[in-house]
Amino acid sequence: MEAHMKPTPIKAKFLTPGVIVLILLAVNGLMFLAGRFFFGIGSVTHLSDQYPWGLWIAVDVAAGVALAAGGFTTAALGHVMHLEEYHAVIRPALLTAMLGYTFVAIGVCVDIGRWYFVWHPLVMWNGSSALFEVGICVMIYMTVLYIEFLPLVTERFIGKVNLPGILKNLNRPVERLLRALDRGLSKTMFVFIIAGVVLSTLHQSSLGTLMVIAGAKMHPLWFTPILPLLFLLSAIAVGLPMVIFESTLAARSFKLKPETEILGKLGGMVAPILGVYLAFKLGDMVIRETFVYLTEFSTASVMWTIEVLVGIVIPLRMFLSPSVLKSPALTFTAAALVVFGVALNRINNFIVAYTPPYAVHAYFPSIGEISVTVGLIALLTLMYRAYVMIFPVISLPQDRPALHAKYAIRTEKS
Amino acid sequence: MKQPSRRAFLKTAALAGGTVAGLSATAKAGPKNVLSPDRNGVLVDTTVCIGCRSCEYACRTAHGLPTPPLETYGDKTVFKEMRRPNTGALTVVNQYPNPTKSDLPYYVKVQCMHCDHPACVSACIVGAFSKQENGAIIWDTDKCIGCRYCMAACPFQIPSFEYEKALNPEIRKCDFCYTRTQENKLPACVDACPVEALTFGPREEVVRIAKQRMATYGNRYVNHVYGELEAGGTGWMYLAGRDFADLKFPKLGASPAPGVSEAIQHGIFAYFVPPVALYAILGAIMWMTKTREEGA
Incomplete structure (x- = not known):
């Protein structure tokens, strides 16, 4: 049945009531964003000298990077290990990663005070800085993701280049360019695919190293020298659930039949990885004896319990159950819980665990910060919708068997 | 569709690996951070x-x-x-x-x-902080991108940021x-x-x-x-x-x-060996599973 599935641009109306809500949220966010760029970060955020990092770094950047991990996990399974059954989800995961990282980059530019110097790390190096490594890896990886996406562009437009009006003369050169690109890419794509996986393991873990230097300010429930390992494991663990989460939502939105079988198979992979993550997290807790902090009732202990119980233990139990894997609704719920758990882990690490020595007031994100974050997520969702309607991303059942497609590409002939 | 040959695979992989390894020679850049006895x-x-x-x-x-x-x-x-x-x-x-x-x-x-x-000198993404011979830690406005990682890193909560400024805070x-x-x-x-x-x-x-x-x-x-x-x-x-x-x-x-974080960073990037090794392992897996696929 695998052979009958073929990535196809989805035909649907772009505007629906849900889309209009997303547009409104995006516009609201953009208005606050304008405030930030015209009147400074202080005018829209609750950030201060005590809390230099807030919602934007925790969610837009840290959680954004983690939730885009589906891109490299599915690439590793499908392209590196050649497990054919994952091919149907590689493209949606790739698109999520590409758009996800694009919005991480936008999020970084929103948060840093001098966004016009965002390129500085490319020429001003500091090898001892974890943030430098994250920055460089994210920049290169984003480029790799765009290169990995190019085959979808060539596949969509080869033989169909039809520019309007005066640009018509360019049709043939563009066509030739696309074909040359396609040929070159199919020969070299594996270099980028492996690079993408290596770059991802590097910066996903280094994102965890970020707060190690602030150890004295971190709550012991989260602070551990193995933070980079925990960040990497949780990123790998959230990769497939994110694919399940987003494929199910897309299928629902476009009224497609959910790919129950594939998603169930993906779900079966989640439990072992999630189990390893949980084992390291709890093992570290036992070794460092930080469980004593769970006996006191505080924001930290409550948030830790929610993160581990709702975000790891419950979905782990669900993914271990065969009946859950057979039910799209339950698989989706379990996947959503993992996504929630990892996002909450990033929020906990960057906001809840951060306890500055001279804090006169607690940090809670402002309306402006929340609006911008929500607006950017809405914008990302809208772009996802537009992309799957333009490019062959989502696999649909075909009437006739499709030809075998590799990293891409248009089928043989020509 | 034409698959790249195995020889081409190896050639391209070696080229990519070599480029990454070559970078390690230049990767010693960093901010001035001296601990002079005269500080x-x-x-x-x-x-x-x-x-x-x-x-x-x-x-x-x-x-x-x-x-x-x-x-x-x-x-x-x-x-x-x-x-x-x-x-x-x-x-x-x-x-x-x-x-x-x-x-x-x-x-x-x-x-x-x-x-x-x-911590600030170690953390700064662009090396805008430096420790001078005379002991002073100074900040370079020409490098800073305003990310505020120095503030998150400083154990004494010292660096301060001009939140109210839209340009060049x-x-x-x-x-x-x-x-x-x-x-x-x-x-x-x-x-x-x-x-x-x-x-x-x-x-x-x-x-x-x-x-x-x-x-x-x-x-x-x-x-x-x-x-x-x-x-x-x-x-x-x-x-x-x-x-x-x-x-x-x-x-x-x-x-x-900065002790632990620098140990981790330098461990991960010890002469770029770990990333290059990972690249090679993944390449090997890719090559072997591909052989299996073709043989089938």
Whole structure:
């Protein structure tokens, strides 16, 4: 049945009531964003000298990077290990990663005070800085993701280049360019695919190293020298659930039949990885004896319990159950819980665990910060919708068997 | 569709691996971070300070920051709240009660500690912070991107950011009067102090003076030089008449703040071996599973 599935641009109306809500949220966010760029970060955020990092770094950047991990996990399974059954989800995961990282980059530019110097790390190096490594890896990886996406562009437009009006003369050169690109890419794509996986393991873990230097300010429930390992494991663990989460939502939105079988198979992979993550997290807790902090009732202990119980233990139990894997609704719920758990882990690490020595007031994100974050997520969702309607991303059942497609590409002939 | 041949696979993979490995030769760039034996330090004797805040005035004047006239600094009501250095004041003095003599409260001057192993220098994404030979940690406006990682990293919560500015916001903190000390002048605050609560000199000498004072006037001080060992040692050090925790000094161990994170970073990037090895392993897996697929 695998052979009958073929990535196809989805035909649907772009505007629906849900889309209009997303547009409104995006516009609201953009208005606050304008405030930030015209009147400074202080005018829209609750950030201060005590809390230099807030919602934007925790969610837009840290959680954004983690939730885009589906891109490299599915690439590793499908392209590196050649497990054919994952091919149907590689493209949606790739698109999520590409758009996800694009919005991480936008999020970084929103948060840093001098966004016009965002390129500085490319020429001003500091090898001892974890943030430098994250920055460089994210920049290169984003480029790799765009290169990995190019085959979808060539596949969509080869033989169909039809520019309007005066640009018509360019049709043939563009066509030739696309074909040359396609040929070159199919020969070299594996270099980028492996690079993408290596770059991802590097910066996903280094994102965890970020707060190690602030150890004295971190709550012991989260602070551990193995933070980079925990960040990497949780990123790998959230990769497939994110694919399940987003494929199910897309299928629902476009009224497609959910790919129950594939998603169930993906779900079966989640439990072992999630189990390893949980084992390291709890093992570290036992070794460092930080469980004593769970006996006191505080924001930290409550948030830790929610993160581990709702975000790891419950979905782990669900993914271990065969009946859950057979039910799209339950698989989706379990996947959503993992996504929630990892996002909450990033929020906990960057906001809840951060306890500055001279804090006169607690940090809670402002309306402006929340609006911008929500607006950017809405914008990302809208772009996802537009992309799957333009490019062959989502696999649909075909009437006739499709030809075998590799990293891409248009089928043989020509 | 045509698959790349195995020979081409190896060729391209080797080329990519070589490029990455080649980068390691140039990857030694980093900010200046020297620990010169001649670095300076300051001893702050909180039992001598009278809370006149002349240092605050001198600091603002030396750094071109707006300041109210000197006469207003006698106003003691500012001590009602604990203040922190910020973009408009690179040093501030706070008042703490003296449990034995209530009419002689303790005053604690706060500013950048100029660590021997600074977290900000290690953390800064572009190396905008640097530790100079004379001990000063200074910030370079031409590099800074305003990410505020230095603020998250600093164990003393010192760097301050101009949140209200839309263009070219600055990170501000005490620069140990780098331009003044280059001209062989004392730091402005040390120069201004009327009671010699601040002692400027080579760090080793300052530590020696601190210990000498503790030995001579034993009952005046708690037996601790704050900053001698904290966070791997700091340029500014303190003597106090009561426990440092009561004076709101953060309790820090003797290990430098950047120690663990730098060990992790340098471990991951030891001559780029781990990433290149991972690349090779993944390439091998890809090649082998592909063979299997073709054979099938």
